[in-house]
Amino acid sequence: MAEIRNLMNFISSSKKLYICVNQFKPMKQLIEIVKILFAYLIRPHLWPELFRKIYKNIFQRSSATKGKVLAENWCAEKAVSQQFAIEQLAENKEFEKIEDRYSDIFKKAKEIEQNTPVKMGGAGALDLIYYLCEYTQAENALETGVAYGWSSLAALLSISKRNGMLYSSDMPYLGADNDAFVGCVVPENLRKNWKLFRYADRESLPKIFKEQNEFDFIHYDSDKTYNGRMWAYPILWKKLKTGGCFMSDDISDNSAFMDYCIQNNFEPLIVGFDGKYAGVIFKK
């Protein structure tokens, strides 16, 4: 009898718990939305992006994953490994990982990342970025999306050899208050070759193009939605020098990169790493 009573009590308390958790879920979401809204409001330079985000959330809700399955199959069919791609570029010379070549710099950068109080987007295909800058002998490069600055670091390690310049566009993660830590893994001695524009791409890119109009290497790693990519790709491609190369990260999130290549008859190099894909197009 006591067991049955205990069981009944347990069922009724789990039901209460279930109702309780489900009542809190929308509340938590609401708090998150208010936090993000407030973060936008105190940063007037990001207001244009706020209006675009509201529009996207109402009218383009499926933009993040549009054509994902098709894109995944397309990437899987074409993909080669990072090592294979780099060895082809370097005419079969065995490549050395940049983490080994610049081990002291990477050791310090990892410590900085670990001591950073906010979480941001992780590193992409860093060896590929470095060797593409080497292959194109990049003097002027552009990237969208910085976060901790791992891709900036990889590009700068090559570009700084030619005293070139990396132009980066990044808006902070709103609600995470990470402004002070964007690009934190880039060491002081490389910063003279780096200009960081802290706006959404649609505001940063025109500002960057006023300073530099042609680039040897361009890396896209910011707004990953289908519409975001389809807006940026043709603009960036136009600014790429002949002989230069364009790289985009996480290209199987949706079919934007695939569609862009098919529409323009591009034969891209697809590189698989960490269960994701990066796409590279060379401008002949």
Ligand SMILES: C[S@@+](CC[C@H](N)C(=O)[O-])C[C@H]1O[C@@H](n2cnc3c(N)ncnc32)[C@H](O)[C@@H]1O
């Ligand atoms: C994946 S992280 C970049 C990682 C970096 N490229 C690396 O490999 O180390 C993406 C970054 O892009 C920023 N971002 C997202 N949408 C953006 C936009 N529309 N304009 C500018 N930056 C944006 C995010 O806040 C974040 O800092």
